[in-house]
Amino acid sequence: MSLDMNANSYVTEDGRTIGPVVMDLKNITLRFGGVVAIKDISFNIREGEIRAIIGPNGAGKSSMLNVISGFYKPQEGEVWFRGAKRPPMRPYQVAQQGLARTFQNIALFDGMTVLDNIMTGRLNHMKTNLLQQAMWWGKAEKEELANREVCEKVIDFLEIQHIRKTPVGRLPYGLKKRVELARALAAEPSLLLLDEPMAGMNVEEKEDMSRFILDMNDEFGTTIALIEHDMGVVMDLSDRVVVMDYGKKIGDGTPDEVRNNQDVIDAYLGVSHD
């Protein structure tokens, strides 16, 4: 079956509906002094899809994720979000627009429990002020309970009930990664960015993480963009894949299209095009 990916929405072979474009990156160029980390790259992310950005070491994947999350400002190009051109923004303002992310090097509060870490994912949803919260006044109490309910749902979903009271610093690596995912999911993001979610994991942990990413997309309809170094793990997960090499886009399409793209094969085999 051929899919019309230019349509406003389309149905995948496994019956999921992929909606209109949520994020559109147009002709992005990012330089660090003389190093061009991203060279004139354009691609989009559609509502409800799992979109991967892959490429060998130094390809520019992290730089691209940092452009999407507002951490890096490209020298050229435009970022469009939900049909509007995004003005220069700080990462916290981008987060307020509904973007949440995880980090390659886990960024959690080690001394705090799993539950408290996940609750920090709700900060953008809190409307009461500090005094109201300190006094536990009506509105603050209601808000806290509603936030707690979302966190409990995420804890159940990611199967981490048994560690909810454990300080994060005591957890093994694979579980810490899952808690980080839980905190991002608790923000109820309209776009979730995952920075090498399988890095450093053993086979079993990778399988668990893949299952959670697929289920998250399925049950909550979360739009997910992830970067990965390892081509294998994302091919079964993703609806569409962008491939970068030396800052350029060398492939963009379904996993099958990308798998059969000669430039992609060469890049992963280390074939030089000079």
Ligand SMILES: Nc1ncnc2c1ncn2[C@@H]1O[C@H](COP(=O)(O)OP(=O)(O)OP(=O)(O)O)[C@@H](O)[C@H]1O
């Ligand atoms: N803050 C920075 N300052 C200077 N150069 C940078 C910076 N960040 C990235 N670069 C350079 O930009 C290029 C792309 O790096 P980037 O980290 O985005 O690639 P990557 O695909 O994520 O690599 P990896 O898989 O190794 O994490 C590299 O040449 C890198 O050295």
